[in-house]
Structures are given as structure tokens and as C-alpha cells.
Amino acid sequence: MIKVFTKTAAYDYKTLKPIIFEMIDAMGEGLVPEQSRVLIKPNLLLPANPETAILTHPHVVRAVAEYVLSKGARPLIADSPATGSFEKIMQEGGYYQALKDLDVDFKAFKKSVKIDIGQPFGRIEIAEEAVEADVVINLPKLKTHTGMFLTLGVKNLFGCIVGLRKTKWHLRSGVDRDMFARLLVQIYRAVNPAITIVDGILALEGQGPGKSGIPRHLGILVGGRDACAVDMAICSVLGVDADELPTHKAAKILGLAGDAVYISGDFNIVQNFKLPDTAPLTMGPKPLQRFMRKHLLQRPEVDDLLCKLCGECRKYCPAKAISQEAETIDFDYDGCIRCYCCIEICPHGALRATETAGGRVLRKLSILK
Numbered sequence: 256m257i258k259v260f261t262k263t264a265a266y267d268y269k270t271l272k273p274i275i276f277e278m279i280d281a282m283g284e285g286l287v288p289e290q291s292r293v294l295i296k297p298n299l300l301l302p303a304n305p306e307t308a309i310l311t312h313p314h315v316v317r318a319v320a321e322y323v324l325s326k327g328a329r330p331l332i333a334d335s336p337a338t339g340s341f342e343k344i345m346q347e348g349g350y351y352q353a354l355k356d357l358d359v360d361f362k363a364f365k366k367s368v369k370i371d372i373g374q375p376f377g378r379i380e381i382a383e384e385a386v387e388a389d390v391v392i393n394l395p396k397l398k399t400h401t402g403m404f405l406t407l408g409v410k411n412l413f414g415c416i417v418g419l420r421k422t423k424w425h426l427r428s429g430v431d432r433d434m435f436a437r438l439l440v441q442i443y444r445a446v447n448p449a450i451t452i453v454d455g456i457l458a459l460e461g462q463g464p465g466k467s468g469i470p471r472h473l474g475i476l477v478g479g480r481d482a483c484a485v486d487m488a489i490c491s492v493l494g495v496d497a498d499e500l501p502t503h504k505a506a507k508i509l510g511l512a513g514d515a516v517y518i519s520g521d522f523n524i525v526q527n528f529k530l531p532d533t534a535p536l537t538m539g540p541k542p543l544q545r546f547m548r549k550h551l552l553q554r555p556e557v558d559d560l561l562c563k564l565c566g567e568c569r570k571y572c573p574a575k576a577i578s579q580e581a582e583t584i585d586f587d588y589d590g591c592i593r594c595y596c597c598i599e600i601c602p603h604g605a606l607r608a609t610e611t612a613g614g615r616v617l618r619k620l621s622i623l624k
């Protein structure tokens with residue numbers, strides 16, 4: 256059975272560093288060979304400070320970078336943010352400060368190379384650095400995700416799709432959540448990280464993974480060589496059924512995940528972790544689905560008091576379903592594919608996924624799929 260490691264931890268660097276070193280050593284020998292080019296891939300979604308629990312904490316990134324350097328390897332820290340400049344993310348997230356005395360490079364992914372991730376997607380563009388690295392170390396943040404339930408080890412690798420190419424994939428998957436999950440798993444399989452460590456010390460619950468989520472202290476790191484197994488172990492920690500995680504279901508279909516993992520380390524099952532309500536993306540008989548999607552399906556809504564009309568959601572929306580009026584933003588719920596990218600990237604936490612009253616009633620009556 257695949258082994259996953261859990262450790263209680265805090266961000267105090269003196270105690271955190273030995274915990275991370277021990278965790279990686281426990282995963283096996285020679286994972287980071289001397290002179291190897293190592294890509295460290297944290298979650299650098301958007302400019303945010305560590306207290307918001309949106310990004311992988313800079314001390315976790317630093318400890319892993321130090322581990323890589325201690326092995327005589329060459330670390331590069333990189334990601335492709337959804338919004339905001341990489342410079343601002345490094346500054347606001349505290350990474351420049353945390354890494355200033357280390358010999359590490361950092362950059363935003365810019366160039367892609369095409370690789371075959373398997374059918375039905377075929378050859379897709381993935382960040383050059385992720386493809387060419389000798390070793391990839393995956394450092395996700397433990398967060399809820401309004402569209403995909405949780406964002407953990409497997410989903411973090413979607414950041415290896417550069418810039419707005421991500422929106423193309425959202426659009427291509429449309430309202431098919433299972434298809435999008437399959438894409439995420441196949442990207443994970445192609446990038447093939449040697450190590451995954453999920454930062455769950457300060458996690459995000461509620462309507463994550465952006466500023467609409469709520470930080471929650473869990474005090475835990477979860478790591479292993481297999482991100483599918485790590486994600487499963489986190490489901491156990493949170494007391495949720497892994498089959499609720501679309502990427503886990505897809506990984507099982509692809510033969511990359513089983514029904515159980517061996518968890519080495521202590522953890523207490525987290526009580527009352529606030530999970531997002533991931534309502535169905537399609538409903539009713541086929542001829543009526545479009546009508547029902549427009550009028551009854553859960554959908555993004557704006558809080559006009561919080562919205563600063565910055566236009567980021569409109570720019571990012573893969574379906575071009577957001578328009579900006581003089582004093583508010585407006586949604587075309589017919590065109591909206593419910594990817595919830597807008598909620599993820601809103602810099603002001605002004606968007607929420609809201610189920611319509613009619614949709615809630617029908618779902619409770621099990622009329623909807």
C-alpha cells in the first residue's frame with residue numbers, strides 16, 4: 256500500500272525546517288540527486304499575504320529549497336499565477352524576504368512545450384520548466400475549491416499550464432466536471448512530481464480557493480511521493496469521503512489511485528471543516544438542461560459592496576460570460592460554465608457561488624441529477 260506521511264507543524268522556521276527535511280528523507284533515498292534541476296512548484300495563485308491562506312507559506316517553500324540545496328541540486332521556484340504580477344506575488348506573499356539569502360532562482364512560467372498527456376486530450380502545452388526539470392517538487396496549499404471541492408496535490412499541477420491557456424481548458428471541459436478532473440489527473444501524470452507536500456498548517460475552508468475562502472488553522476503537513484495518495488490521506492484527515500473529490504474519482508478510473516493508503520504519522524480528524532457546496536453542473540432531462548442551467552443551477556453572484564469593479568473576473572472568464580456595467584458586474588448565466596474561476600481570482604473576495612432557491616428545492620426533491 257502507498258505510504259503518506261503526516262506531521263503536525265507550525266510556521267516557526269526553526270521547528271518547521273527539520274520536520275520537512277525528515278519528511279522528505281522518510282519518502283526514500285535519492286529523490287533529489289546532486290546537480291539535478293529541481294522545479295519547486297508552490298501555489299502562487301495571486302498576490303496575497305500568508306495570513307489569507309491562499310498561497311503555500313513562504314517558510315514551507317524555503318525549507319524545501321534548503322533541502323534541495325543541501326543535496327547539491329539546483330532549485331527553481333516557479334508557477335503561473337492566475338492574476339497579478341509574479342513580482343507582486345513574491346513581494347506580498349513574503350517570498351523575497353524568506354528566500355533572500357538562498358541561492359535559488361524564481362520566475363513565472365512563460366514558455367510552454369507540447370507533450371502528449373494521453374487521450375482524449377492528446378498533445379497539450381505545459382510549462383517548459385515543468386517538462387525539462389529532472390525533479391519536480393509539488394507544494395500545494397490545502398484549500399477548498401468551489402468548482403472541484405478541494406484543491407490539493409493533483410490540482411496544484413494545473414498551474415503548469417501557462418497563463419490564459421488555463422481558461423481554454425476550462426472552456427473545453429465546459430460543464431463536464433469529470434472531464435476537467437480527468438484533465439487535471441493526466442497533467443499530474445505527465446508532470447510526474449517526485450515529492451508532494453501539502454501545506455495544511457493554515458488551510459482554507461468555505462468558498463476557496465481565493466479570497467472568498469476562510470483561513471483555518473489545522474497545523475498539519477501531508478506529504479508523499481504519490482500526489483493521488485496524498486490527496487486521499489487529506490480526505491481522511493478532513494473526515495470526507497475521497498470519492499467526493501472529482502480528481503480522486505478520475506485517478507481511480509485511470510488506475511492511479513486505489514481505495515486505501517497507509518498513513519504514517521499522527522493526525523486528528525478535523526471537525527466541521529467547512530466544505531464548499533459543489534452542486535451539480537447539469538440537471539434535468541437533456542432538452543431542458545440549458546433552461547435549467549440558466550435559471551436553477553448554482554451560480555456566481557457578486558456582492559456589490561465588496562466589488563471594486565477592477566474587471567479581473569471579466570478578463571479571466573473563459574466563457575466571456577461577465578460584463579461590466581457602470582456600477583456593477585453582470586453575468587450571462589446561459590453562457591456561464593460554472594468553472595468558478597471568477598471566484599478564484601477575484602482580488603477582493605466579492606464573488607460567491609449561490610444556489611438558486613428553485614434549484615435547491617428541486618435538488619432536495621432529487622429531481623435534479
Ligand code: SF4
Pocket residue numbers: 557561562563564565566567568569584600601602603604605606
Ligand atoms: S467581482 Fe471581483 S474581480 Fe470582478 S470586478 Fe468585482 S472586485 Fe473585480
Ligand code: SF4
Pocket residue numbers: 555571572573574575576577586590591592593594595596597598
Ligand atoms: S462567470 Fe465565472 S463561473 Fe461562469 S464561466 Fe465565467 S469565470 Fe466561470
